[in-house]
Amino acid sequence: MPRMSTEPPASGPAGRRHALLLIIPAFNEHLCIGDVVRRARRALPEADILVVDDGSLDATAREARRAGAFVVSHPFNLGIGGAVQTGLKFARRAGYEYALRIDADGQHDPHALQRLLATVRSGQADVAVGSRFLGGDVDMKIPPLRRLGIGLFAREVSWLTGTRATDTTSGMVVMNRRAAEVLATYMPQDYPEVESRIILHGAGLATREVPVRMGERLAGVSSIGSWRSIYYALKVSIAVLLTSWKQIPRAAASALEVADVQPAVDRDCDHQSGAADGHGPARSQTPVA
Amino acid sequence: MLLTVTVQLVRRRRLREEYALPWLGANAVILVLSVFPLAVRALGVAFDVGDAPPLVLVLGMLFALAILLSHSVIVTTLADHRRDLAQSVSILEWQVRQLETKVTSVMDGREVSAPGTHANGTGDP
Numbered sequence: 001m002p003r004m005s006t007e008p009p010a011s012g013p014a015g016r017r018h019a020l021l022l023i024i025p026a027f028n029e030h031l032c033i034g035d036v037v038r039r040a041r042r043a044l045p046e047a048d049i050l051v052v053d054d055g056s057l058d059a060t061a062r063e064a065r066r067a068g069a070f071v072v073s074h075p076f077n078l079g080i081g082g083a084v085q086t087g088l089k090f091a092r093r094a095g096y097e098y099a100l101r102i103d104a105d106g107q108h109d110p111h112a113l114q115r116l117l118a119t120v121r122s123g124q125a126d127v128a129v130g131s132r133f134l135g136g137d138v139d140m141k142i143p144p145l146r147r148l149g150i151g152l153f154a155r156e157v158s159w160l161t162g163t164r165a166t167d168t169t170s171g172m173v174v175m176n177r178r179a180a181e182v183l184a185t186y187m188p189q190d191y192p193e194v195e196s197r198i199i200l201h202g203a204g205l206a207t208r209e210v211p212v213r214m215g216e217r218l219a220g221v222s223s224i225g226s227w228r229s230i231y232y233a234l235k236v237s238i239a240v241l242l243t244s245w246k247q248i249p250r251a252a253a254s255a256l257e258v259a260d261v262q263p264a265v266d267r268d269c270d271h272q273s274g275a276a277d278g279h280g281p282a283r284s285q286t287p288v289a
Numbered sequence: 290m291l292l293t294v295t296v297q298l299v300r301r302r303r304l305r306e307e308y309a310l311p312w313l314g315a316n317a318v319i320l321v322l323s324v325f326p327l328a329v330r331a332l333g334v335a336f337d338v339g340d341a342p343p344l345v346l347v348l349g350m351l352f353a354l355a356i357l358l359s360h361s362v363i364v365t366t367l368a369d370h371r372r373d374l375a376q377s378v379s380i381l382e383w384q385v386r387q388l389e390t391k392v393t394s395v396m397d398g399r400e401v402s403a404p405g406t407h408a409n410g411t412g413d414p
Contacts, residue, residue, distance in 0.1 A: 052379075072379045078372055086376040093380065189372070 020047035021096040022113070023087030024069070025080055026104035030058040036106050037067035043110035047100065050090055054083040060104075081192035088184035099180040103171040112212040116174040125208035126179040127200055130172030134211035149233040153194050156237060160244045161201040166209055168194045179205050186248055191236050195243045202248035292316040315352060 022040055026033050033051060040049055051064035055077035065071045072086060084101060091099045098120060102108040108130065116128035133154075150169055157165040171193060175183070182203045188195035200207055295312050298304035304312075322328050322345060333341025 070383065072383045074375050074379050076375065078375055082372050082376065085372075086379060089376055090380055090383075 019097045020044065020100060020117070021087070021091045021094070021098070022047045022049045022100040022102065022110075023052060023084060023091070024049065024064075024102055024104050025052045025054060025083035025087065026056065026060050026064065027054040027077065027080075027083070028056045028058050028060060029104040030056070030060045030063045032106045033060050033104050034063040034067040036102070036104055037064055037069045039106075040102065040110040041068060044100075044113060048096075050087050051104070052083040052086045054078055054080070079189050081187050081189035084192060085184060085187035085189075088180045088187065091180055092184050096180075097177060099175050099177075101171065101173045107214045108172045109213065112172065112210075113174060115212075116172065116210050119208055119210055120174050120176050124206075126205040127173060127175040127207040129167065129170050129197075129207060129209050130212035130214075131167035131170055131209040132212065132214050133166040134209055145230075152233065153236065153240070156240055157194060157197050160198055160240070161207075163201075163207070164209075165197060165207075168197055170212075172212060172214075179203075182248070186246075188239070188243065191232065191239075194236050194240050198240055198243045199246070199248055202244070202246065202250075204250040292320060311352075311356060 022044060024033070024036060024040070029036075037049055037051065040047070049069040051061070051069045051071045053061040053064065053071055053073040055074045061071045061073050072090060074083070074086065078086075087101070088099055098117065100113055100117065102110060102113065112130055116130055119125055119128040133150075150167065153168040154165050157168045169191075179200055182200060182205065183196055186199050186203075188199065197207055292313070295304070295309055295316055299306060299309045322332075329341045329345060333339070333344055336344055338344050
């Protein structure tokens with residue numbers, strides 16, 4: 001990767017400069033992007049917020065800019081993976097310490113990012129993923145079919161990585177610089193959340209789930225239609241299998257090796273004891289309705 | 290016929306030489322086989338099959354499959370490059386806008402110490 005500039009782009013006050021970059025990939029979300037950015041600024045005043053406008057046809061970029069975010073606009077739609085990757089490349093170029101990510105539809109409470117950040121900062125993991133299903137009380141309505149798919153992916157990822165995964169499609173993520181570096185280079189493109197878990201695992205980095213609550217989206221429609229979700233499930237399952245065979249060079253050192261924490265990442269997981277032995281069919285956290 | 294079309298495409302720079310080579314080769318083979326039917330029979334003897342024409346068909350299909358696969362590889366490379374370019378362009382565009390804002394504020398005599406951390410979106414039209 002050619003580094004075109006060593007000059008960091010952001011202009012935050014010195015001192016807490018370039019510590020946190022919150023990446024919000026957005027595609028045609030002009031109805032709620034402004035609120036999402038404003039809420040995130042209140043919840044994380046120390047973070048720079050980068051909205052990656054993925055070739056939106058509406059006023060997403062303008063609304064985000066008006067709300068006070070940095071806005072990077074793709075000339076055309078690259079898909080969610082490409083958008084997140086742009087954010088990670090941005091973070092890499094500017095030398096941010098931690099890369100955070102939430103969805104643009106307002107499902108995520110940005111306050112929960114603090115807990116994810118604490119997990120990564122303390123060296124318990126390189127990546128913290130907000131999981132809807134770890135906390136036990138799932139108060140959002142998820143269509144049964146999608147729930148089935150999510151459970152399937154969780155099983156697949158658990159099996160392939162040997163750690164317990166419950167919410168592999170979560171778009172709420174905090175990662176340290178090592179993980180951001182890996183994904184900036186090897187980001188999967190179409191439906192990146194599931195595959196990136198495998199890639200991070202392949203790079204020898206530790207992922208840990210943190211229970212979060214998610215609400216309904218504020219406005220707009222999900223990018224995954226109901227009909228296409230079957231195709232989506234098939235495609236992702238196969239892609240994940242293929243991904244696990246990809247050659248990913250190991251990252252320099254994982255947080256666990258650096259921080260000398262006992263490597264049992266998933267042993268002391270919060271709720272729902274037992275059956276978290278990773279190998280074998282890990283118990284799905286999603287009761288199939 | 291096919292041969293002249295290929296050559297014409299290359300001449301008009303609609304087809305790159307490197308991609309034209311396999312087609313030229315295939316065209317030459319087709320030409321030879323159609324001009325000298327004996328060659329087909331020779332091929333049949335060489336591969337030790339009784340009926341030679343279907344053999345030509347099978348070989349042709351294998352050739353087409355190989356070309357399709359190689360094109361998929363090429364498309365993947367191009368798509369990756371396209372994505373990298375789009376990402377670079379968007380980030381650089383942002384940087385240009387930042388610099389423009391800075392330059393403007395310096396020209397106006399104001400100091401660059403922006404009022405807030407995030408007040409950087411003023412450079413857009």
